[in-house]
Amino acid sequence: MVASVANAQAAPAHPPNATAADWIAVAAGSLGALLATLDISITNSALPQIQGQIGAAGTEGTWISTGYLMSEIVMIPLTAWLTRVFGLRNFLITNTLLFTLFSMMCGFSHSLPQMVIGRIGQGFAGGAMIPTAQTIVATRLPRHQMPIGMTMFGLIVLLGPLLGPVVGGWLAENIDWSWCFFLNLPVSIALIGLLLFGLKRDHVDLHQFVNADWLGIVGLTAGLSCLTVVLEEGQRERWFESSMIVWLSVVAACGIAVLLIAQFTAKRPIVRLSLLKNKSYASVIMIVFTVGAGLYGIAYLLPQFLSTVAGYNAEQSGAVMLVSGVPAFIMMPILPRVIGKIDSRILVIAGLACFTASCMADIALTAQSVGHDFFASQLLRGVGQVLAMMPLNQASMAAVSKQEAGDAAGLYNMARNLGGSVGLALIGTFIDRRTTFHDQIIRESVTANSAIGQEHIQASAAGFFASHGDAAFAKLQALGQLAAQIDVQAIVMTYSETFYVLGIALALCVPLAFLLKRPSAGTPSAGH
Template structure:
């Protein structure tokens, strides 16, 4: 429910802007507010769980996320929606880390791969289904139902947690002083980073004074938080977890997964809608079969982990992800729906080889009392890198489109025969449609310009897929930094501090 809300709103933004009588650019603040608040709380959720008690905090998060979802759907103007989305992000940020901590404390190491496989269905499939579900709801009902669908699920979730979840002794409520300085630096650093990444493309990145100020505050806050948290006696987040090599490498790898997952989930529907003219629903349907691939493969991965070391599976996952992205870099304007679906299925299916093994190996050498902080930082890395991935994807498309246009324009000249041939055929086509001789020149120029823009855009998307493929191949050697574990998750892995 919470992960779904990071992507389901994207396709509803034009409808929200129109219904609330605001611009699309202003409506995107509803997404920015959610991501900023979510990123901040992800980091400190372990501390909040210690102060309130993990079960109590988990139930508060589910209940208030549900209430805020209802209020978002009832919003009558944009300021109301932004405020309720920010509150939704604040309470939603505590769900993922608490869920992981509960799994870590409930299941012994040899059974964690199966537990993480179940939750991976939600964590990986939700961002994939978000645009599909959001597109269908907004096209056939109202954007408000994008939020209202959370209400019955949230009510059922609160009742289920109240009945089934119990806190172990180390996760129960206990007194803890408030690290005001550390908390303030985290809010400053991560809040400004999320806003900068979400608004950077629209505001021309460092050409904008607003983005430069956010960048300065972000770096100051993050570096200041790291320095403070490493020296204070009772930090709001215990960074000692990064002293464990498996956790440090695992957090880096899950960040890479988030980067690839969210960036690729943006590229395919964006190409479908903006370049070849699909509706929001049809563009979302391109993503849906990829979710089926994940669902089919995840049980298989659980069996593989019983026989093969997790680091081998992870390395293989990043390699085939790179190969899938290279395979996807063959977009053309005449591409059919089925081919687009195959491209997306190849990309999404690879995630099954990454999420579960990384989740298992990351925590294998951590002491139980650090699970709360570790789960918070693990989720934070995935979400923050996912946000960066979305920004990188959109920026890369813009930059590569401009580069491709600058290269292609040299061939749009009467001295280049293919250009003359295209010009001639276009003129004939418009004449057959009944265009007057007086309007032919303008019509031909417009037709060629439209084709020029579309061709440059298609090439830019191919360049983006090539870039992300190279990034996946570059990550493969990092997998060998993980310590070898006994297949099946049983037994103690070698020390990795």
């Protein structure tokens, strides 16, 4: 009897599993994150129809996307503080209602200012849903089940931007662009129901609101919002040739300086940059910043190539993009077990290697490249994204305590989005300058003294002359055709170089993966 009691005491107790309410809370967080990530990109494919309907000319329509990203990146790091002030349940339900309200405003918009205001409101409300989903997983699930929750969250973050263009393109082509926003209504109703059942009632703590780091909040809001606009609009405005970009850059620099000052003066800074002293967490942030640039960069590059060179519409381009989501669905059942048993550093390195290889597979593009030529690289890219992002989600939470989970989640998601904005700005500048460079080089080689060039023009002119019998017009058509071919070749060469540069940037992140926190011995896996 004594021996059996001793054995019972010596046997390790199996940690309790999450309750049904915990899983409902995780499902609610994941659905909210899907809502937010989907709306980042769902309007991109419907942008031409939206611009035509609301009377936005030229590049004015870019503010529809910029407004969302600008407010979202400000809200993400504020989420941990606002959750402490209003309580998680109150905060998420309020944000869901606001997100729905601003979505309806966008759907009924008849002018650009109305649409941009609606998108800014969507960004504020949606920005809160992404880090809170990660926080719910970190705080509601026991350690041995956390890989399952983090896999759910990671898949949402990956699939949202992939599904957005497909859903938006289909709705714009087959129903109406306004349904890109009206679609949020039934999803939001389901989300509120899950939040009511999954989260406990909580109390408002106005003391934390009054005694907040207001200096840091002002610096964060001014710095990140202006920085996002500079990165998103800089290339279109020719950077510092624009007085708007100059002044926004000054405000952004001042805001970030104020935010840094607040790190030393506030009792509890609004953004806890001190977390970056933890080398494991800092490595996660650096990697996710670069991977964010890769994710957003590919989401921009591939549809642009397919549209400009292959002549695809938004729906067709979205279908090609969705191929990279196939590995995520295939790996979904086994991924939590793999993350629980294999060193996260190995998985991240394998993911970065696959992501790098997928970029290198697209450096041999030609003017004849079409959608199916990207299938292999897209599948490889999907594997790389899953293997890199899923362990990074868990590593970011494993590197900090539960009390720091909210602040860590905000900084993690801010780094991913900021990496995307920086990556898109650099890619836009790179594409613009390298396209001009290649165009000039090709045109210099195809001169009046070029025998090959003259033969090509004469052959083309002969074909046009045979169709209408006007020699002068036939030569003009031949010259126009040659100019168009030069433009296409310059674009193809530039996109190949851009994929190469992205691949190199991702490969340079591999050494950082060795600094990730080694899983503690005896940590139960998801399979136990």
